Amino acid sequence: MKVFSYALLLGLFYIPVSFADTSAKGIDNKMENKQSGNQGALRKCTHLLPEGHKYTISIIGTSDKTTKEVNKQFKGEFKLSSGSKKPLDKKRNEEIKPFIQCVTETVL
Known part of the structure; x- marks a missing residue:
């Protein structure tokens, strides 16, 4: 039961962090594309x-x-x-x- 609890806690922490990292990378790429597309x-x-x-x-x-x-x-x-x-x-x-x-x- 202890192992299951640790796995559950690890999963609860890991999943949001992995999604946050993915979305931040997507935002950075969108900003870079927007900046290069808009010349002054x-x-x-x-x-x-x-x-x-x-x-x-x-x-x-x-x-x-x-x-x-x-x-x-x-x-x-x-x-x-x-x-x-x-x-x-x-x-x-x-x-x-x-x-x-x-x-x-x-x-x-």
């Missing part, structure tokens, strides 16, 4: 950048929620550089215009 707006715009170059994107902003004036609630700057210290040439500036427009419309 900035990431979606990067496909518009020309191939073969490395770019640095900087967005720095200040949100002022103390003012009622909508045009003063957000101020910031958006910079795109090619990684070199030289400014982008005219041809490259034309090539990145679609990216800048995309970021301006969807992110800023």
Whole structure:
């Protein structure tokens, strides 16, 4: 009878723990799938950048929620550089215009 009681107690403990572990793993997988499926707006715009170059994107902003004036609630700057210290040439500036427009419309 003692053996049966220990087996019953072990079973009562083991079954809920095993189900809890399975459901937690399922939740983690769902969250990972959801995160990889939802790209941010900035990431979606990067496909518009020309191939073969490395770019640095900087967005720095200040949100002022103390003012009622909508045009003063957000101020910031958006910079795109090619990684070199030289400014982008005219041809490259034309090539990145679609990216800048995309970021301006969807992110800023």
